[in-house]
Amino acid sequence: MNGKLAALLRDFAAIQRSKQKMWGYKRAASAIMALEEPIESFLQPDGTLRKIPNIGPSSSRVIQEVLQTGSSPTIERALAGSGQTGDVERRGDPAGHFLSRAQVLAALRNAKLTGPRLEDYHGDLQMHSTWSDGSQTLEEIIEAGIARGYSFSAVTDHSYGLPVAGGVSMAELTRQHEGIDRLNETHRGTFRLIKGIEANIRKDGSVDMEPGELGRLELVVAAPHSALRIAGDQTARMVAAVTTRGVHILGHPRGRKYGSRPGVAADWEQVFKAARRANVAIEIDGDPSRQDIDYDLARRAVQAGCLFALDSDAHSTGELRYAETAIAHARLAGVPTERIVNCWPLDRLLAWLASRSG
Ligand SMILES: [Zn+2]
Known part of the structure; x- marks a missing residue:
């Protein structure tokens, strides 16, 4: 899930018109890739996300959405409206086999x-x-x-x-x-x-x-x-x-x-x-x-x-x-x-x- 969410946030970053928002979502994506624990463990009983350094409120909302519903209508709507869906799909690297830090630690532990x-x-x-x-x-x-x-x-x-x-x-x-x-x-x-x-x-x-x-x-x-x-x-x-x-x-x-x-x-x-x-x-x-x-x-x-x-x-x-x-x-x-x-x-x-x- 950490890798999937990071990829989503990077896609979202790619279609931002404001440089500041773009960097914000990219920073959030990197922060998720670097987490040592699965992102699910940051979810609190009330459905909100525990504070994670470098992940701002708008990224947090997207993460909550995905954890609760399995997808992010916010990002899907934005991608569809941007007319850049094709570009984003080309940029995205579904077969890249990038591991999040949590996956790295799991592979090290897996006997x-x-x-x-x-x-x-x-x-x-x-x-x-x-x-x-x-x-x-x-x-x-x-x-x-x-x-x-x-x-x-x-x-x-x-x-x-x-x-x-x-x-x-x-x-x-x-x-x-x-x-x-x-x-x-x-x-x-x-x-x-x-x-x-x-x-x-x-x-x-x-x-x-x-x-x-x-x-x-x-x-x-x-x-x-x-x-x-x-x-x-x-x-x-x-x-x-x-x-x-x-x-x-x-x-x-x-x-x-x-x-x-x-x-x-x-x-x-x-x-x-x-x-x-x-x-x-x-x-x-x-x-x-x-x-x-x-x-x-x-x-x-x-x-x-x-x-x-x-x-x-x-x-x-x-x-x-x-x-x-x-x-x-x-x-x-x-x-x-x-x-x-x-x-x-x-x-x-x-x-x-x-x-x-x-
Ligand atoms: Zn080199």
């Missing part, structure tokens, strides 16, 4: 599911620091990782090819690596910070760094950040990316965004087979607005024999819990734990990284 448990997860392999567009320092990443029971994490700031995301220059990377070496010395035996990068996959499938530069990193996540609204097939682009020497993980493979764009269209079977042959891991990105790939597509990657990386894509320490979204999708897909690189012991992980380095 009938196979796949990784929270305690099998030893470290997060995609996140951003103050060196690019993140707000967490390297020290904070280590402390927060230790607090979550991790034994490693990778810092994967954006590459210099992505200046809009504060991409790091090679000179900055050299200084960052000196800092990482010092921190690893301090935390030796307890925690290992891995020197990574998130490189951009260009439209032609090439990665926006030179081969020699990729070789200076321990971990390369290659991910699409441009040409994401092209309707045509992009199989060749994604196959080229996963067969690039030095790439370890195909990050958020589709580049989709909740309520905004479905991302890259490709023959994923072919991409997964190429990744399997190249020994490249397919990422399940746990950012709630990405959830890329989702459990449905992940089942096909399991069948293709792929390795997996389950990552938070966190930009702050508070977002490290997004890894749980990725773990939930892996559980729903039945990804075998031994195929998840985050669940390997550190020495096995480092050996795999070294074997693929450029």
